[in-house]
Amino acid sequence: xxxxxxxxxxxxxxxxxxxxxxxxxxxxxxxxxxxxxxxxxxxxxxxxxxxxxxxxxxxxxxxxxxxxxxxxxxxxxxxxxxxxxxxxxxxxxxxxxxxxxxxxxxxxxxxx
Amino acid sequence: xxxxxxxxxxxxxxxxxxxxxxxxxxxxxxxxxxxxxxxxxxxxxxxxxxxxxxxxxxxxxxxxxxxxxxxxxxxxxxxxxxxxxxxxxxxxxxxxxxxxxxxxxxxxxxxxx
Numbered sequence: 001x002x003x004x005x006x007x008x009x010x011x012x013x014x015x016x017x018x019x020x021x022x023x024x025x026x027x028x029x030x031x032x033x034x035x036x037x038x039x040x041x042x043x044x045x046x047x048x049x050x051x052x053x054x055x056x057x058x059x060x061x062x063x064x065x066x067x068x069x070x071x072x073x074x075x076x077x078x079x080x081x082x083x084x085x086x087x088x089x090x091x092x093x094x095x096x097x098x099x100x101x102x103x104x105x106x107x108x109x110x111x112x
Numbered sequence: 113x114x115x116x117x118x119x120x121x122x123x124x125x126x127x128x129x130x131x132x133x134x135x136x137x138x139x140x141x142x143x144x145x146x147x148x149x150x151x152x153x154x155x156x157x158x159x160x161x162x163x164x165x166x167x168x169x170x171x172x173x174x175x176x177x178x179x180x181x182x183x184x185x186x187x188x189x190x191x192x193x194x195x196x197x198x199x200x201x202x203x204x205x206x207x208x209x210x211x212x213x214x215x216x217x218x219x220x221x222x223x224x225x
Binding site for chain 1: 155156161163201216
């Protein structure tokens with residue numbers, strides 16, 4: 001069964017460092033998303049990406065965040081200068097656009 | 113923007129009993145309502161969804177109902193089993209899921225054997 005894969009599964013970084021989280025969406029999907037989940041809280045939307053550009057973003061997705069699809073398969077989330085409050089589980093998701101959103105297993109980011 | 117409220121935050125039932133989780137949404141333009149199950153350390157997994165042109169949908173032991181007038185939708189799990197224990201999230205979206213999902217705060221379901 002096709003799945004969304006994310007790397008790394010866990011990253012520990014120092015405050016102020018840059019972090020890149022990587023995702024390989026399902027191959028025939030057209031819409032890509034990043035969500036985050038602070039421990040014990042709800043899943044929150046960050047950004048959506050379609051046709052090689054951001055189609056929607058939330059208030060959380062400020063200038064410290066960026067997304068890129070550098071090739072035909074990878075979809076990355078970059079946090080330029082991490083803060084303590086960026087510690088969370090980051091989920092990548094993708095869909096054909098027909099409804100069902102498939103989530104990856106997540107990348108846990110710990111900022112010290 | 114959309115706001116989704118979910119209740120209860122925790123629910124404990126005996127194996128074989130039914131479980132009901134309720135959500136309300138604020139944006140009348142929302143037309144897609146999925147439910148996700150999240151097991152410990154994993155990503156959310158879709159278990160059932162409903163579109164606004166349908167009032168009820170069933171898939172084996174799981175059913176979802178939607179009341180557009182009242183802007184609420186509910187998840188019903190019958191004959192619960194220990195493997196149903198997880199956190200369940202409701203969500204709402206415009207444009208049948210192509211727009212961002214707004215999630216509820218989650219319900220931790222514990223099925224006691």
